[in-house]
Amino acid sequence: MTDQTRDLLPEGLEDRLPQGAAITSNIEQEILQVMDGHGFDRVRPPLIEFEKSLAGRMDGVQPRRMFRFVDPTSLRTLALRSDITVQVGRIAATGLAHAPRPLRLSYAGQVTRITGDQLEPSRERLQVGAELVGADNVAAAGEMVSLAIEALEAAGASGISIDFTLPDLVDTLAASAFPLDAAQVENVRRELDSKDAGGLRDVGGDAYVPLLYATGPFDQAIEKLAAIDAGGALASRIAGLREIAQRVGNHARLTLDPSERHGFEYQSWFGFTIYADDVRGALGRGGTYRILGCDEAATGFSLYPDPLVDALAGGTSRREKLFLPLGHDRSAAAVLRKEGWRTVAALSEGDDAAALGCSHRLSGDSPVKL
């Protein structure tokens, strides 16, 4: 094995070098700080758990997509987490089962998956999120959408847009206004996913066709959804969406795609996807759900800020660096660090202030421009 192959990282895994790492860390801290201000307490679950535990709390978490290995201690299968939300659900249901509700928790950490996909080849990414446990009403949904927007703006995102969806729409309609049998439900979902009006009619889902057109900018789309005569089955959901939109409409562009299900495998009545200018793909998603096992209602969101790092890479300006020559006054340097300077101390006569990225040099107790 040559040096070169030894140094290659596995496909889909990469280092963040100083510039990208600084932006990533800043984004992470800004998001956490906004969440903290709104009363969300951070928890820190481990990187590894029993596979069964990671798969057992929510639908849509697929063990086959996680790195798995046998634990020599317990002889059971462990997995590297692919999603921190399920861990926070476990904490809410166990260690914090008796904490007062609603319980506000936040988290940040790396998650991995065994294979990337064409759109997103990365196998490791940063996940930062918040979960409001014990509430899934309109007030909870409004708080979480609003929090996600505020957190991403603090992190430097601009031109945020939110796409609302109703993840259990087909279930709701199939059980009331537009009845379907179990096999039909699956067919109707599939045809809605492929936005195929002809296909919908072929599988007996004629009543569902208008849903395909209740999409686009929120104000128009919600009118179209309201016009679908579903005997009031959607009334509370539509009122809820309008209330959330009312609350956040000044802070983000809003759209509606009521039958969108991708990425909402465990959400209940409400879901949302977050986009921002200059960021490829979604920055995150969230919604209402139930924690399996304890069946408690919750509302939350997860952000995946890595694409934002690239979007912000052009505009960064790091703090200026101050070169400290050999034999410099150490207490003067400490004072200047307190004032916000970054210092770089010489270790030998050969150290070159300019090459080391310094803009100033300490002379006596004052910085002098190089």
Next chain:
Amino acid sequence: MTDQTRDLLPEGLEDRLPQGAAITSNIEQEILQVMDGHGFDRVRPPLIEFEKSLAGRMDGVQPRRMFRFVDPTSLRTLALRSDITVQVGRIAATGLAHAPRPLRLSYAGQVTRITGDQLEPSRERLQVGAELVGADNVAAAGEMVSLAIEALEAAGASGISIDFTLPDLVDTLAASAFPLDAAQVENVRRELDSKDAGGLRDVGGDAYVPLLYATGPFDQAIEKLAAIDAGGALASRIAGLREIAQRVGNHARLTLDPSERHGFEYQSWFGFTIYADDVRGALGRGGTYRILGCDEAATGFSLYPDPLVDALAGGTSRREKLFLPLGHDRSAAAVLRKEGWRTVAALSEGDDAAALGCSHRLSGDSPVKL
């Protein structure tokens, strides 16, 4: 499988709940901030690498102690990192090979190992550290010891003490003043490790016996070390230790144990271990070393702050929380958050401000004590 067993975490892995998580995150940020002030740029390597890559840059990193698994993409063995220092060494030798030296890098992240030990059963812990690449002289060593102390003090540690060692002491003496053959070197090391004067004499290491007594408080122990007649073989090391001690002696208690090797498998002429009051075991260690492969000199340290979290758990006071009743003035709440309040918004009439840990309630645009 019952709910209860599903919820158990594997042995040696645990959640940090809100109080512990807040302290952990604060320690991590304070340490990183001090490092940043001294010009160390953070890098963020991935959680997973090729096993060969993690094992290949430094002595003392044992693949058998890492969680390993086959990558379905490359069909090669991957490992979950057990040490971030080796990753930073790789980055310095590859992605930042052409960055000016000395190169100052910092890092923070979770590391895991497949089995804990009796003293420290934990299989996952936080590692935070700094590496100064391209220098291993006395100035570099002094800077790194001083930085470790300043970082830990900022993180809340008190009563810091530093134990100095000379990791390549036996190699140095065996090659000059006190000659030993290769088999004897191993025997002498073993007997020094067990502090056994009789054993040392039995293996022909009589000349090494005085090293066992050159230990304890730095000022006395360094005199004893200097008194060992080694034909000047130790002179530069002793002068170096004195210079480092001079620099940091006002900030920490200093001790010397020149033949201590535990945890210094890859260090060269200088090593140090860090302790603090009320913290069980070492908080970290560091020293000079060479990055394998590129054979570049470096000086660095790693801190493992988890035991400090427990030591600080008694003294925390979180910011006061302000309850926001239904229909509150949202812009007043935003202003108060900017001023440093944490807010907790009501989601229904049933939300209980006191039960949710709030000390105040928003009335109009002002906080009122509950």
